[in-house]
Amino acid sequence: MMNSIPAKGDASLNPVVRVYLGLDGLSHDTVVRAREQGAFPEWNLSRLIPMFPATSDASWTRMLHTKRFAGFEYGHFDPVKDKVYNKAIGGLLVHLVPPLEELPFTLPAYAQTPAYYKAFDYHASAYLDALWSYERPFYGYYRGLDNLFVALEGRSQVQDTFSAYVLETDVVGHLRSQDDVVDALVSLSERIERFKREHPERTFVFTLFGDHGIDGISKPPDKVVDFRDQLEAAGVATVESFEDADKVEGPAAVAILHTRVTYVAIHAREQWISEVARRASTCAAADLVFARGEPREGFPEGLTWVSVWREGNLLASFAYEAATDSYWLPSDGDWAALDLPISLPPGAGHGVFTDEALFALSIEHTYPDFFFRARTAFEPISVEFPADIVVSYRHPFMSVGYQAPVGSANEVGTAGSHGAMDRLGSVGALLSEERELPSVVRSDNVLEFFPALVEHLRDREVELFPGAQGAELDYDALR
């Protein structure tokens, strides 16, 4: 009913409207290519480095500082209840068919929509929006843009800030190609300019930001794998609960298959974490395996340790000291194998680096912002139950995620993916008319740059939570 009421506001009350568009899977590379075709010509562009694993629900939650999501995605393991929720096709359906939040009955927590949706004035165009978007991504994208701009026109009558979320850029990246994403972005740029021309009564200032990149690497069918099979082959029993794990002699783990992404989250009893990580790193799909590390002798107590495995070997371990926001890097780490230009003085047992120093030295390499992202993957920042082990896939492997009963459905979504630690699927984009930007921004800090967006979230009664400890960066020093 309300959409048929042509109410108009007084433009003198909000002559400037800031518009924040969250585009799922907005990768830096596609934005650069869209700009080469004339899109977003005068806008400031920055690389945006998301959390690891770079996956939507957890990443938007982290970026917008909203209430934690249970797991990295709908499918997750609750170690308190010792149960896997939303597994396989059921998890997919929960993802596609949203709950009716406003009906007066209580939804189980595991089926609730993520809190970050509330940060957006607009996040979908219909109840089964996600389902149709995956069925017909371009139709869904353009229909979504229609609804978004209609909503913007209406809401800007009285609001001086508008926020919206667009799912379909990610869907196009998964299902189609990077060329198609570029076309979609060029079209968006044209729509934005047309909207501005048609509404000269106000000045619209746009900012676009993404939650992760898209690797743009097509996944052959034989590389779309169920990691549990590989774990079993590596001698790790895969179970559905710790109770079941305890019945197994030898290493056992709960592996969470998410959607079609390039990482897998694994939960294991503490005594088995290192062994499961080591064995997982021998699997064909694994590039790197990250795990909660064990304290090492010769280092101060109270450090938080992370270990990194590849092909059965412990490549490196490092520790974070919260009090000084610095990282302790032992000299026995094979940093070169991680493409990290770490140099320690000859004979030194370890080096201590600031967060800014490690951010700067890793950002142009294969694993950008390696240390912060690896460390915070195991902290309950945007995720209630973070994993004990995270497997970062090598290209062109991808997790099968779900196995649909219809054969052809298992071949969709293989044009590209994200989630792994490497830059291809990680580096997103931050694009703004509102202000100048550093060349690279850690996604945890996005809100620092846009106080109007923070104010808007508060207006929308979004409860904001503290971010990761030590996430702040001195961007002036990094220039």
Added chain:
Amino acid sequence: MTRLPLSAPACFLLGLLLASSAPASEPVPAAPPTEPAPSTPASEPAPVAPATPVAPAVPAAPATPAAPAPTLEKPQAPEKPTSALTSLYPLWENTAHLLAHRDMYLGTSNAEFGLLGVAQLGTHPLSFIFRTPNIHGKVRLLAHERLSVAAHAELVVFLPGSSEAFTSSNYISRLDTRDILLTVVPVGATASYEVFPWLYLHGTATVMGIFDDGPYRNRLVPGTTLVAEFLAFQRHTFRAHAGEVGYWNHDFNMLGASYCYRRKWFEAQIGYFYRFMREGRQASPLFSLGAYL
């Protein structure tokens, strides 16, 4: 109008009202009513008389002072298709048909009550759940053989928060009334014309008043709609809808199609509507269930 199937409480309420309605004021016929409503396309309209429900667009209306009561002895006639009492698209569409005196229509999109055969009061009941109290009325101005004209007015109050009150956050309102009380008053007239017994046209001219202390501006917006109603079969009606809102200060065009199934006291409507705006196209599936009591 609602976008979703009936909620459980609404079903319960509807069932309760249906169950309790029969003995209200008139005896329940032992057999289905055999006389079509006076204004049905297949019947001759009754002469206009004060306090006589001359044009209740109600299928199989119960006996009224102007209509002979059905008798058990009379052979049962087939149900005749009937023109719409209300239209499906909200605020801008209507018909000139009215309920008979003390007749009632109770549905998810509308609840209507006939007064004296010349007027009708109603509301959109489900809107109350979404923080939008409302009331509307319709008065007959003219009832000719094939032409009826009615004036109508509506008062809709969007309480603060109504713009966020949806069953799913997947929906968004074009308006923001989180901290705003917005009053909307559409006033207009509708002419319903029987072109053929199987074709009705309903033309509605409306001026919508939009009132707010700010930040919305007080304004009047004109709009017209046209509904072509094809009474194709005994119980099945198809409608085509078109509209223009804003004119010289164009806001949107509307285009849609709907289907209505009616059997005895039961009515179901389903439609799909597009709004064409400068910023893009919006689609609205609309759905309604109702009962003539």
